[in-house]
Amino acid sequence: MKILFTTTEVVPFCKTGGLGDVCGSLPQELARQGHEPVVILPAFRQALNSGRPIEPTGIRFEIPIGRKLMAGTLLRSSLPGDQVPVYLVHQPHYYDRPELYRENGHDYKDNCERFVFFCRAALDAIKLLNLGTELVHCHDWTSGLVPAYLKTELAGVPPYDSIRSLLTIHNIAYQGNFWHWDMELTGIDWKYFNWRQMEFFGNLSFLKSGIAFADVLTTVSPRYAQEIQSSPLGCGLEGILQHRRNELSGIINGVDYHEWNPETDPHLTAYGGLNYGVHNFAEGKRECKSALQREMSLPQDPASPLIAMVGRLADQKGFDLVAQLIPTWVAQSPAQWVILGTGEQQYHELFARLAQQHPTKVAVRLGFSNELAHRIEAGADMFLMPSRYEPCGLNQLYSLKYGTVPIVHATGGLADTITNLTEHTRLIGTANGFSFDTYNATALADALERACRAYDDRPLWEQLIRTGMQQDWSWNHSAREYTRLYQRTLTCAENLVCG
Ligand code: ADP
DSSP: OEEEEEOSOBTTTBOSSHHHHHHHHHHHHHHHTTOEEEEEEEOOHHHHTSSSOOEEEEEEEEEEETTEEEEEEEEEEEOTTSOSEEEEEEOHHHHOSSSSSEETTEEOTTHHHHHHHHHHHHHHHHHHTTOOOSEEEEESGGGTHHHHHHHTTTTTOTTGGGOEEEEEESOTTOOOEEOGGGHHHHTOOGGGOSTTTTEETTEEEHHHHHHHHOSEEEESSHHHHHHTTSTTTTTTOHHHHHHTGGGEEEOOOOBOTTTSOTTTOHHHHTTTOOOOOGGGHHHHHHHHHHHHHHHTTOOOOSSSOEEEEEEEESGGGTHHHHHHHHHHHHHHOOOEEEEEEEEOHHHHHHHHHHHHHOTTTEEEEOSOOHHHHHHHHHHOSEEEEOOSOOSSOSHHHHHHHTTOEEEEESOHHHHHHOOBOOHHHHHHTOOOBEEESSOSHHHHHHHHHHHHHHHTSHHHHHHHHHHHHHOOOBHHHHHHHHHHHHHHHHHOSSTTOOO
């Protein structure tokens, strides 16, 4: 199948979160399975500086943005391994900026036209490059107008009339909502600006447009697909999602085990750690823990549990609960904490203060470091993800592979992948972590205490580690699910009535 991925994040070109991981890995896996994926993304500064070889195609185009015409060109590259072509929409005025979507806490003011341009350019590229695309796999709000153009302006226009679209929602909280007059920038007829299609509480919504017009919808876990059909996790879009529930499903993200595998991970040995697998995890994790403690200037104590967190320092990730609990925990428990992340200022200040006050128990790095994230996964005993909501989550999957026991709030993909330790799950051997149901600090503290008790029971702890390490969360399985869905979508003769 010829699938075009339209996305704004692709590892190793540019990434701010899990979307980049998915769009870097899934096309690779589809290619391995015999399909012909092509990826298109904006030529953001980050992408141009990524170190991947990028060359001009010589193809130039013009896009109407409201009343003006904006010119752009197409650049060509590929994903590592050179099996998957990548095209970059080059328009320096829009994309040559320090960040992808926002700077200093503020969205770029022209985001609407930046991504109108991208959606239109991606569709033009199908024709200009003669891609023969059968299905466009769109990701998140930034590609939300692609299905809308296919069903409005391009309806009945070859080669677009035979192209199907699938929209994956990676996080419904990011919707791309703009002032209603921005409809003019899209060039789409105002008749579509209604509550069933592109209008959302008086604004133009890219994500709602995508949800309304895509042939098929997915999210990144089955639980999240359910959760967003009601309030509050639907973030106002629960109505249209209920309406389209027959076309909506959840497919859990996979992990790229070429990148995240403790047996081969080059980042582990860089600081004196050890590569390890399920057969020698006790030794491997001991060495990696000690190396991590050294790197983070924590006492090299093998006995105290090391709890890690990596990610965006935002309320969504449960840092509000952690903030309530961590000062007492640090004072009363022997556990050590390693935190890596950037985000909201209040959390930067909180963690910097804690690290200063308790240098033997808390180590914090306020930044983005993929290498350190790898070493943390290997060296930590427990990985904490108390997310308020979590569409899929990747770190808990990395943790399982690295023998680091996840402690999670049972929501979205976390609920779908982490089996809480109970008497029953212990007996049948399915437990791979700890979870709590109610989102509050008491429930989180209880889960942490349960984990720390289990940590002292070595055979039990090793059983949890082994169960997690032996599970297969690779893309192989998820890519097959996408393939089945692509096939079903393509064989439905008439859009919107499949299901
Ligand atoms: P989200 O996409 O909501 O941010 P995910 O768990 O799906 O969360 O994916 C986050 C990805 O970004 C993971 O690969 C994680 O390791 C990575 N990540 C987030 N923050 C950092 C950081 N400060 N340093 C290194 N990697 C990070």
